Amino acid sequence: MNDVNSTIDVRVLEYQANKLQELISELHNCCKERYSDEAKAFRMPQAELRCLMLFEGHKYLTGIQIAGLLEVAKSRATVIIENLDKKGLVQRSQDPNDARVKLINLTPAGQRKVREIEEFLFSLHQQLLGQIDPAQRTGVINALETLRSSMEAVKAQLS
Amino acid sequence: MNDVNSTIDVRVLEYQANKLQELISELHNCCKERYSDEAKAFRMPQAELRCLMLFEGHKYLTGIQIAGLLEVAKSRATVIIENLDKKGLVQRSQDPNDARVKLINLTPAGQRKVREIEEFLFSLHQQLLGQIDPAQRTGVINALETLRSSMEAVKAQLS
């Protein structure tokens, strides 16, 4: 009986691991497509959109901070910022306290763009929420929290 | 009372929409990092890894099929297949029934590589499952299913 049960347990684990793999992969693809659509809608590269959104709650950011938040090399950040600057969405100025540092902030046009993107994202996620049975919403959110911590735990284990 | 309740409801919806946005974005980032690590571990570009995995359950695939499954332009598929061919992991042959078509299949080395990657992915997701409280596993999987259908519903609505 014990043997039978443990065999079943192993099967369940296998099934669940595969299911997890499949679902996570599908969610990831959905997100990829979503980001790509968003970039097309705003006629701007994804990296620049992501960069703009970093300024929520920050008046100024430095290049190094942006590279850190975007998780890219600082040389990559330089280029992204340069392109946003060319489009008039951010501006660069010298940090008065440290001549090595450049302070980057949104221009008024950049602020408008950020608000537009925020509204787009918010309404998209409202719509998504609307597709979920109200009785299940809390459950889905809690499950995602669980998944996130588990993924982070695995990541921590591996490194 | 009704007014107060509906105000609260709106607040809850806002909170949940933002929470969803945040969680989905974090999961997406986790996945991105995972794919990048996997590519480094196997010393192969992500696109080539993804392409190899398409052969699970297929002896032969055509270029068009691969482009469709990877959701890329056929010109992109050509290049990916070419690189896998150079590495000796797939081989191309003429379709005897249609001279326009090339049949692509795994070489023995390709099959070994696929098994390696499968094992890697399976053990990773076993590990992930192991991080989730057994009592919650079914709940998490169901929540992900719900989320996936909701995301697909939104996608369908938008197009």
Add this chain to the structure above:
DNA sequence: TTGACATCGTTCATAATGTTAACTATAATT
């Protein structure tokens, strides 16, 4: 059966995303 049209794979030009390494200028430390 032949002309029009569609399909498959390839090649090329181009764009976006990203890294590493080298370099300049400045700041901090010893």
Add this chain to the structure above:
DNA sequence: AATTATAGTTAACATTATGAACGATGTCAA
């Protein structure tokens, strides 16, 4: 004062991806 570290820039390169043009082949209707 010399060394070391940090911020930002630039250049070379890799990866991922698209779209247009093209050749070879297949399909179908007049």
